[in-house]
Amino acid sequence: MKALFYIFLLSLYISESSAQTSVNNKIILKTGAEQTAKYTRYLSGKKVGIMANQSSRIGNQSTVDSLVHLGIKIVKIFGPEHGFRGNASAGMQVNDEIDLVTGIPVISLYGRNNKPTPGQMKGLDIMIFDLQDVGCRFFTTNQALHRIMEACAENKVELMIFDRPNPNGYFVDGPILEDSLRSGIGLHRIPITHGLTMGEFALMINGEGWLKNKVKCKLNIIKVSNYTHDTPYELPIFPSPNLNTPQSILLYPSTCLFEGTFLNHGRGTYFPFTVMGAPALKDKYDFSYRPIGIPGMAETPLHQDTDCYGLDLRNYDTQKLRQSRKINLKWLMELYAAYPDKEKFFDFRVSKEIVNFDRLAGTSNLRKQIIAGVSEEDIRKSWEPGLSRYKQMRKKYLIYP
Numbered sequence: 212m213k214a215l216f217y218i219f220l221l222s223l224y225i226s227e228s229s230a231q232t233s234v235n236n237k238i239i240l241k242t243g244a245e246q247t248a249k250y251t252r253y254l255s256g257k258k259v260g261i262m263a264n265q266s267s268r269i270g271n272q273s274t275v276d277s278l279v280h281l282g283i284k285i286v287k288i289f290g291p292e293h294g295f296r297g298n299a300s301a302g303m304q305v306n307d308e309i310d311l312v313t314g315i316p317v318i319s320l321y322g323r324n325n326k327p328t329p330g331q332m333k334g335l336d337i338m339i340f341d342l343q344d345v346g347c348r349f350f351t352t353n354q355a356l357h358r359i360m361e362a363c364a365e366n367k368v369e370l371m372i373f374d375r376p377n378p379n380g381y382f383v384d385g386p387i388l389e390d391s392l393r394s395g396i397g398l399h400r401i402p403i404t405h406g407l408t409m410g411e412f413a414l415m416i417n418g419e420g421w422l423k424n425k426v427k428c429k430l431n432i433i434k435v436s437n438y439t440h441d442t443p444y445e446l447p448i449f450p451s452p453n454l455n456t457p458q459s460i461l462l463y464p465s466t467c468l469f470e471g472t473f474l475n476h477g478r479g480t481y482f483p484f485t486v487m488g489a490p491a492l493k494d495k496y497d498f499s500y501r502p503i504g505i506p507g508m509a510e511t512p513l514h515q516d517t518d519c520y521g522l523d524l525r526n527y528d529t530q531k532l533r534q535s536r537k538i539n540l541k542w543l544m545e546l547y548a549a550y551p552d553k554e555k556f557f558d559f560r561v562s563k564e565i566v567n568f569d570r571l572a573g574t575s576n577l578r579k580q581i582i583a584g585v586s587e588e589d590i591r592k593s594w595e596p597g598l599s600r601y602k603q604m605r606k607k608y609l610i611y612p
Contacts, residue, residue, distance in 0.1 A: 243433035266343035346379035374410035388573035471568025479512025488521025
């Protein structure tokens with residue numbers, strides 16, 4: 212009992228000392244993980260699994276390391292894309308391993324299987340989900356949440372979510388994903404920016420019956436304190452090697468679409484998702500950069516070792532995005548208009564049948580509309596009534612104002 216009392220006191224100390232301050236320095240914001248006093252006693256004595264990566268933090272320390280120091284018995288770590296410690300490149304298969312810091316087995320969910328098997332779930336009393344999301348359908352955190360929830364529901368294991376702010380949670384925009392384009396970068400019938408935290412997203416998954424056989428996952432959400440969807444939030448740790456600046460995270464909902472084009476979008480530089488260009492645009496733009504192979508970020512980027520010409524958005528005023536509450540389509544329309552070989556612009560394929568851009572957009576209509584020169588106003592009209600229906604449905608699951 213005395214040991215539990217000291218653990219409780221230590222958890223209170225960590226909870227108070229590791230508060231995050233919002234950009235305006237007026238509101239003290241605490242992530243779910245930081246509020247250790249709300250869950251350490253509940254976890255005491257349980258065999259715990261956790262899905263975490265380098266963005267899973269309590270103050271300046273990994274959530275896993277912090278919980279181990281608090282005496283929580285973590286028996287398995289589940290790692291997503293980029294691995295548990297965040298040292299794998301995008302799309303690279305990640306293998307199971309033993310964590311060198313804690314000695315705890317790490318099971319990769321970005322290798323042989325992307326969902327925990329019954330054998331991997333065996334022996335767990337509770338699972339923790341603690342991943343930082345950036346609020347976009349094609350960022351793989353929401354897919355990881357879906358699969359963890361499904362595994363927990365099927366194996367009757369409770370899921371505790373350490374909720375975190377959504378840096379792009381201030382707006383909802385984009386076409387709704389079409390069923391024929393479901394993939395590893397899109398599972399749910401949602402727009403490009405969903406406007407939810409992962410705690411809210413979990414409530415939506417349960418409430419809309421999206422899990423296999425409509426099973427329900429038992430949820431225990433540790434909420435973010437003093438957060439609203441309009442609260443500006445700068446991530447203390449970046450969620451992936453290629454989202455490595457505040458600028459890239461705020462531009463990502465708009466610029467990730469270029470990943471489905473024949474333009475380089477900054478992979479192979481140290482400022483991905485903030486520049487985009489191609490050798491073919493040499494006569495149209497003065498700004499240029501040269502992608503190179505960078506271990507842990509992009510080993511073989513598109514147009515490697517070749518000068519690319521195009522847009523530099525590193526100093527773009529992202530307040531304009533907050534004011535518009537919209538994805539910026541003008542950059543895509545501008546660069547398509549400038550590209551000399553129109554047939555090649557979107558010809559970046561997954562297979563003969565599937566164009567990668569369509570999977571990112573969630574629809575083939577956007578590509579066809581850009582090619583046809585449809586106005587932005589009419590493109591946005593075509594997203595209705597699906598977008599408005601989603602916004603109405605979303606209201607049922609909001610935890611934060």
